[in-house]
Amino acid sequence: MVKPRTFGYFFESAGKSLVRNSWMTLASISTVAVSLLVLGIFLLVAVNINAVAANVEGQLQVTAHLATLSAAERGRLETEIKAIPGVTEVRFVPQSEAWQRLLEWYGDNQDFLAGWEEENPLRDSFEIRADVSHRVPEIAAAVTVLAGVEEVLWGREIVEQLLAITRMMRLVGIGLMVALALAALFIIANTIRMAIFARRREIGIMRYIGATNWFIRWPFVIEGLVLGLLGGMMAASVLAWGYYLAVRALVQAIPFWPWVQPWPFLQQLALLLLSIGVVIGILGSGLSLRRYLDA
Amino acid sequence: MVKPRTFGYFFESAGKSLVRNSWMTLASISTVAVSLLVLGIFLLVAVNINAVAANVEGQLQVTAHLATLSAAERGRLETEIKAIPGVTEVRFVPQSEAWQRLLEWYGDNQDFLAGWEEENPLRDSFEIRADVSHRVPEIAAAVTVLAGVEEVLWGREIVEQLLAITRMMRLVGIGLMVALALAALFIIANTIRMAIFARRREIGIMRYIGATNWFIRWPFVIEGLVLGLLGGMMAASVLAWGYYLAVRALVQAIPFWPWVQPWPFLQQLALLLLSIGVVIGILGSGLSLRRYLDA
Amino acid sequence: MLELSNVTKAYPNGSVALNQVNMLVERGEFVFVVGASGAGKTTLTKLLLREEKPTSGKIAINGKNIAKLRPHEVPYLRRSMGVVFQDFRLMPTWTVEENVAFAMVVVETAPRLIRRRVAEVLELVGLANKHAQLPSQLSGGEQQRVALARAIVNKPMLLLADEPTGNLDPETSWGIVKLLLDINSTGTTMLMVTHAKQIVDTLRKRVVELESGCLTRDEKCGIYHG
Amino acid sequence: MLELSNVTKAYPNGSVALNQVNMLVERGEFVFVVGASGAGKTTLTKLLLREEKPTSGKIAINGKNIAKLRPHEVPYLRRSMGVVFQDFRLMPTWTVEENVAFAMVVVETAPRLIRRRVAEVLELVGLANKHAQLPSQLSGGEQQRVALARAIVNKPMLLLADEPTGNLDPETSWGIVKLLLDINSTGTTMLMVTHAKQIVDTLRKRVVELESGCLTRDEKCGIYHG
Numbered sequence A, B: 001m002v003k004p005r006t007f008g009y010f011f012e013s014a015g016k017s018l019v020r021n022s023w024m025t026l027a028s029i030s031t032v033a034v035s036l037l038v039l040g041i042f043l044l045v046a047v048n049i050n051a052v053a054a055n056v057e058g059q060l061q062v063t064a065h066l067a068t069l070s071a072a073e074r075g076r077l078e079t080e081i082k083a084i085p086g087v088t089e090v091r092f093v094p095q096s097e098a099w100q101r102l103l104e105w106y107g108d109n110q111d112f113l114a115g116w117e118e119e120n121p122l123r124d125s126f127e128i129r130a131d132v133s134h135r136v137p138e139i140a141a142a143v144t145v146l147a148g149v150e151e152v153l154w155g156r157e158i159v160e161q162l163l164a165i166t167r168m169m170r171l172v173g174i175g176l177m178v179a180l181a182l183a184a185l186f187i188i189a190n191t192i193r194m195a196i197f198a199r200r201r202e203i204g205i206m207r208y209i210g211a212t213n214w215f216i217r218w219p220f221v222i223e224g225l226v227l228g229l230l231g232g233m234m235a236a237s238v239l240a241w242g243y244y245l246a247v248r249a250l251v252q253a254i255p256f257w258p259w260v261q262p263w264p265f266l267q268q269l270a271l272l273l274l275s276i277g278v279v280i281g282i283l284g285s286g287l288s289l290r291r292y293l294d295a
Numbered sequence C, D: 001m002l003e004l005s006n007v008t009k010a011y012p013n014g015s016v017a018l019n020q021v022n023m024l025v026e027r028g029e030f031v032f033v034v035g036a037s038g039a040g041k042t043t044l045t046k047l048l049l050r051e052e053k054p055t056s057g058k059i060a061i062n063g064k065n066i067a068k069l070r071p072h073e074v075p076y077l078r079r080s081m082g083v084v085f086q087d088f089r090l091m092p093t094w095t096v097e098e099n100v101a102f103a104m105v106v107v108e109t110a111p112r113l114i115r116r117r118v119a120e121v122l123e124l125v126g127l128a129n130k131h132a133q134l135p136s137q138l139s140g141g142e143q144q145r146v147a148l149a150r151a152i153v154n155k156p157m158l159l160l161a162d163e164p165t166g167n168l169d170p171e172t173s174w175g176i177v178k179l180l181l182d183i184n185s186t187g188t189t190m191l192m193v194t195h196a197k198q199i200v201d202t203l204r205k206r207v208v209e210l211e212s213g214c215l216t217r218d219e220k221c222g223i224y225h226g
C-alpha cells in the first residue's frame, strides 16, 4: 500500500512523461483517435442501416380478405386475430377504402378501372402487423384458418426475400462491427505496447532502484488512461461534429430515408468511444508492463 | 553510389534486424495485417453493395405505351427511340405479352381479371433501357414527345427515390473507403515510425561511424518492404479464404442476391493490399528516417 | 552482514563469471574489489542486487538468503542498498534532481525532506549548479557523480560502487573517495569495485581480488598489486 | 593536420564547454588531453567529429574547415577518423564482430578482407574469444575494448580516444596504450583524452590541459599535473 501523497507523485510523473515523450504521446494519441474514429463512423453507418432494415420490416403486414360478415362477427374475428401471438396491430379496411387506394395507385391510368366503380369487386379486409417481422409467416398461417377469413395475402416471396436481406444486412453489419472493434482494440493495445517497449530500459532502471511493480505501473496506467481519454475525446468530437453536419445534408438529399437523429444517439456513442479508449488505455499499458516487471 | 555487393549487406542487415528485433517485427507486421484486413473486408462489402446498386439500377426502364401502329410506323418509332442519347436497349412488348404478365402478376387472384380476357384492355409497348440509370428521366421526356407514343410510364417517384438511394450508397461507400484507407495508411506509417523511433540511438551510432544517409536508409527500407509484404500477404490470405467461404455460404442463404464472385476479383484485391503494404512499408520507413538523418 | 558461500555464476552463454567464491563482510567494513577487466567484479554486484541469480551457492545479506526472496520482496532488498552502476543507469528524460530524488520517492519520503536532502547530496558531489539538466547534457564524470548521489541519498546500509571514479580525474576522484569514507564512517558497509591503484594503495583498506571469476586474494590493509 | 582557432562552444542551455581554444596538431603527433571532469574534453572530440558545431571559431582538418562541410560530406569526414566514445556507442543488437566490422562495411571493404582484419583487431584488444557475443554480454572493460577495436580497424589517419582506459585495470590499460603507440608509430595522429595520471607521466608525450573550457597548458613532453 502506498501513501496517499505518493499518488500525487504518480500523476505528476505521468504528466511529465507524457510531455517529455511528446513525440510518442502524439503518435499514440493519434493512433487511438484514428482507430476509434473509424470504429465510430462504422457504428454510425451500421445503426443507420439497421434503422432502414427495421423501417422496411416494420412495413410488412398480413392482409386478410374477409367474407361478408356482420359487425359482431367481425368484432369476434378481430379479437381472435389479436389473440394470435406476435400480432401487435389489427386495422379494419372496408372495401370502400380499398377502392380508393386502388384509384390512387393507378393514378393517371384510372381508365383501366372504368366500369367497375358501381359494383366494387374488392372485399373488406384486416391489415395485421407483427411485433417482429420474422413472425409474419406464422401469423399468416394462423389467420388463414380462422372462420370468416376468405383469403390471406402476405406476399410470401417478397417478404421472405426482404427478411433474408435484412437478416443478412444485420449479420454482415454485426460481423463487420465486431471485426472492426477487435482490430481497433488490437491496434491501440499494440501501439501502447510499442510505446512501452521503447521505454523498457527506463523500467529496468526503476526496478534496480527498488521500485515495486505497482510503483512502476501506476504512472504508466495513468498515462494509458490519459492517452485513451484524449484519443477518445478527439474521435468523439470529430464524429459528433461530422455526423451532425452529415445528417443535416442527408436529410435534405433523401428526406424519405429514416436517418437516425444525432441526439441522444451521439452522446451514447461518444461515451462508448471514451470508455473503450480509457479501458484499453489502462489495460493495454497495465498488461504490457508485465513483460518488464517481476524479478 | 554504393557497390553492388553492398546491397547484399543491406539485405543481410535487414534480415538480421527483423529477426533480432523479433518482438517489434511481430508487432509491426500484425498491425499492418490487421489494418489491411479491415480495409480489405470493407472493400469487399463496398464492392458487393455497389453490385446491388448496379443491379437495381439496371432494372430501371421506361415503358412507352403505343397507339395502334402499322409495322412500318413501329419500326420507324423504334429507330427514333434508339437514336435518343443514352438508350441502349429497346424491346417491343405486344399487348398479348403484357396480358400474360398481368395474369402472372395476379397469380392466384386472377378472378379479378375475369371478363377481360376477350377484349384485352392493354396496349402494345416499348420497354426502353438506359446506359446509366440517372438518364432515365431525360429519356422518358424525349420519348414522350415522339409521334405514336400515347403514354410514357417510368415511375418518376420510385425511380427518383431509388436513384437517390443508390447514389447515397455509393457516396457513403466511397467516403467510408477513403476514410478507412487513410486511417490504415496513417496507422501503418505511425507504427513503422514508432518502430524506428525505438531504434533512434542505433541510427545515431551508425551516423557517427561515418555511414551515409542512404547506407543507413537502405536496410530500413528493405525492412519496411518486408513488413509491408508479410503484413499484406497475411491480410490477403485471410481475406481470400474468408470471402471464398462466405460467398459459398451466402449464395445458399440468399441466392437471388448479386454476389460478386471470388475470382478474379479476389486476385485484384490481394494485389491491391500487397501493393499498399509494400508502398507504405517502404515510404513509411524511408520518410520516418529523415528525422534521424542529416548532419 | 554479507556472506557468499561457494557462489558460482555461469551466464546462459556458458561464460563462468564467478567460480566458487567465498567471502564474508562485516557490518561497517570498507572493501575494495579489484581484478582485471572481465574478472567478474560487476557480476558480483549484480548478484548482490539480485539483478542476476547465482547458478549455485548461497548469498546472505543480514542472514537472509537472497536467492530465496519472492519477487515482491526484491524491491525491499534493493532499497536497503545504494548502487553506483558501471553504466550509470540514469533516466534519460529526467533531470539530475529527479534522478536523485527517485530513490527517495520510492521509499515514500515526504517531498519537503526529499528536496532538502537532494540539494545537500548534489552539493556533496559538486553538481549543485547542474540540478536541472538532463543526463544527456552532462559530461561522463558528471553523470557518474549523479549516479553516486542517487546511491547515497538514502544513507543505505550497504553501498555497492562499481568503478565510481572510472570517469573522473584524480582530484575529483579523491573528493569522491573522501565522501565514501565519510559515509562508511557513519556505519555504511562499503563494497567498491575499482581500477584506481593509487586510491587502493593509499587507503590500505581490505582488498579482495578476483581473477577469472576466482577469489584469489583477500587481505586486510591490502594494496592493488597489479 | 588539425587546427583550432578561437573555438568556443556554448551549449543551447548556456553552459560554455569550450572557450576561445587555439590548438595545432601536426600529422603523426600523440597528444594527451587532460582536465577535470566537465572541463570540455569530450566536447572537443565532439566538435572534431562534427557531432556538434562550434559556436564560433574555426576548426580545420587537413586544411579543410569542417564547419563548412555540407551534410552529405560529413560521413566522409567521419570515415577518416576512428573514435572511441566515452559511452562506447555499440549497437546493442549486433555481435562484437558485427560492431567492429561495421566501420569497414561503411567504406565498402570486401567481405573477405573484413573478416580477416576484424579477427586480427579483436586479437589485438584481447577479445578474440568473445567475437560472437552481444555488448550486453560483456563487462564494461570489454565493451570499451570493442569500441577501441572499431576505432582502429580502418587504420584511420586521426584517432580520437575519449578515456579509452577508463574502465580498464592498469595492466590491461598498459596493453591498450602500447597498442595505441604502435598505431601512432605507423603515422596515425592520436588525440587521447585521459584521467590516467600514471600513463601520461610515464609516456611524456605532448599534454594539453583544459580548465573549465579554457586551454591552460600545452606542453611537449608534459606530465599530468593534477
Ligand SMILES: Nc1ncnc2c1ncn2[C@@H]1O[C@H](COP(=O)(O)OP(=O)(O)OP(=O)(O)O)[C@@H](O)[C@H]1O
Residues within 6 Å of the ligand: C011, C012, C013, C015, C016, C017, C035, C036, C037, C038, C039, C040, C041, C042, C043, C044, C086, D130, D136, D137, D138, D139, D140, D141, D142, D167, D168, D169
Ligand atoms: N550477460 C552476460 N552474458 C554472458 N556473459 C557475460 C554477461 N555479463 C558478463 N559476462 C561475462 O562474464 C565475465 C565477467 O563480467 P563482469 O562484468 O563481471 O566483469 P568485470 O570484472 O566487471 O570487468 P570490467 O572491469 O571490465 O567491468 C566477462 O568475461 C563477461 O564477458
Ligand SMILES: Nc1ncnc2c1ncn2[C@@H]1O[C@H](COP(=O)(O)OP(=O)(O)OP(=O)(O)O)[C@@H](O)[C@H]1O
Residues within 6 Å of the ligand: C130, C136, C137, C138, C139, C140, C141, C142, C167, C168, C169, D011, D012, D013, D015, D016, D017, D035, D036, D037, D038, D039, D040, D041, D042, D043, D044, D086
Ligand atoms: N549537450 C549538452 N548540453 C549542455 N551542456 C553540456 C552538454 N554536454 C556537455 N555539457 C556541459 O559542458 C561541460 C563540458 O562537458 P564535457 O563532456 O566536454 O566534459 P569532459 O571534459 O568530457 O568531462 P568528463 O571528464 O567528466 O567526461 C560540462 O559542464 C557539461 O555539463
Ligand SMILES: [Mg+2]
Residues within 6 Å of the ligand: C041, C042, C043, C086, C162, D139, D140, D141
Ligand atoms: Mg565491470
Ligand SMILES: [Mg+2]
Residues within 6 Å of the ligand: C139, C140, C141, D041, D042, D043, D086, D162
Ligand atoms: Mg568526457
